[in-house]
Amino acid sequence: AVVTIYNFQQYRHIQAPGWKLGWTWATKEVIWSMMGGETTEQGDCSRFKGNIPHCCNKHPTVVDLLPGTPYNQQIANCCKGGVLKSWAQDPATAASSFQLSVGQSGTTNKTVRVPVSFTLKAPGPGYTCGPAKIVKPSRFVTPDGRRETQAMMTWNVTCTYSQFLAQEAPSCCVSFSSFYNDTIVPCSKCACGCQNTSQPGSCVDYTPLVRCTSHMCPVRVHWHIKLNYKEYWRVKITITNFNYNMNYTQWNLVVQHPNFDNLTQSFSFNYKSITPYTAINDTAMLWGIKFYNDMLLEAGPLGNVQSELLFRKDKATFTFEEGWAFPKSIYFNGDNCVMPTPNVYPGLPNASSHQLTSALGLLVTLLAAMALLFGHA
Structure with missing residues (x-):
């Protein structure tokens, strides 16, 4: 059997140490051999003499092989260490496959039993897998394109991701600044957790180990409005x-x-434009350039990546007022980041003067009305 994992998520990839796929056999199946992957445990194979199966565990867990695996142990789309790119970044590397030879199972599509209780860790929790559904058998075309073969059986398992299941707290936050206002809007206090005040000299009491900040987020995204041109x-x-x-x-x-x-x-x-609403192009996916800034290093002097974006102004919609120039939402590695509240966005420098002018105008109007009343008295 050949198992292929497709990451159809547009902007959530599976990073190192990679995916782990598990299931429960319906009867007493064993795995005699594997290519492109391996089980994490062999299990109890004491009932076998001579040829020992690769895995006798009723609940096997399979991981991908590492890059550099000998060619005689590889198949197509294997051996990436379990790392899968998101579908929007690179569909060609968003799939992973392994092959296994199953024993003590049925020999026809009437006697083969479908495994149950599939689990996917990528690399931690967050994914929930549904039951396997039997679909039309997969078809394979020979390299010369002249012959087509068919699998005995094919079934699909769909796994969905939930950020709430993956982690108790958010993993990123957003801060703002602009050239027209000296105010820097930081990440919200306790956006991802609060400092530990029970132990003097330490503010970290949970995993992951993050730098001591007011927001306690592993990742911060800062949006700075840098320059204003005539048309850009x-x-x-x-x-x-x-x-x-x-x-x-x-x-x-x-x-x-x-x-x-x-x-x-x-x-x-x-x-890359994602356009989730088809006709409305308001969502963009950004990622690093290979071998240049595609890795965000751990906390320290080099633990940041940055870029600049140049926008052309649309006279019908462009404005710096009321926070229009700041993003509506930001996701890092597919996780929703905590945004500042709109009432603290950096405002235009003349916003306060407008409020003062309005207040003075109201005061003058009231005084004029009072003078008019006294004049008629």
Whole structure:
């Protein structure tokens, strides 16, 4: 049998140490041999003499083989260490396969029993798998294209992800700043957790080990409105890693902003429009350039990546007022980041003067009305 895992998620990849796929055999099946993957435990094979199966465990867990595996142990789409890119980043590397030879099972599509209780860890919790559903048998075309073969049986298992199951607290936050206001809006206090005040000199009491900050988030995304031109405006994005124990490989960022339909250039990030609403192009996916900034290093002087975006102004919609120039939502590696509340967004420098002018205007109006009343008295 050949098992293939497809990552159809647009902007959530599976990073090192990679996926782990588990299931429960329906009867007393064993795995005689494998290619492209291996089980984490062999189990009790004492009932076999001579040839020993690869795995006798009723609840096997399979992992991908590492890069550099000998060719005679490989099959197509294997041996990536369990790392899968997101579908939007690179569909060609968003699949992983392994092959296994099953014994003590049925020999026809009437006697083969479908495994149950599938689990997927990638690499931790968060995925929930449904039951296996029998579908039309897969078909295979020979390399010369002249012959087609058919599998005896094929079944599909769908696994869905929940950020709430994966982690108790958010994993990233967003901060804002602009050239027209000296105010820097930091990440919300306790956005991902609060400092530990019970032990003097220490503010970290949970995993992952992150730098001591007011927000306690492993990752911060900073959006800075940098420059304003006649027909364009410019933004700088900085992603900072506060996690001391993790490098984020093949990271990605999803940003929702109404001006992405007029994005002119992304200077040092890859860009792809996601367009979840078909006709509305307001969502962009950004990720690092290979061998340049596709790895966000652990917390420290080098633990950040940054780029600038150049937008063309649409005269019908563009404005710096009321926080329009700031993103509506941001996702890092598929997880929703905690945004600042709209009431603290950096405002235009003349916003307070407008309020003062309005207040003075109201006062003058009241005084004039009182004078008019006294004049008639």
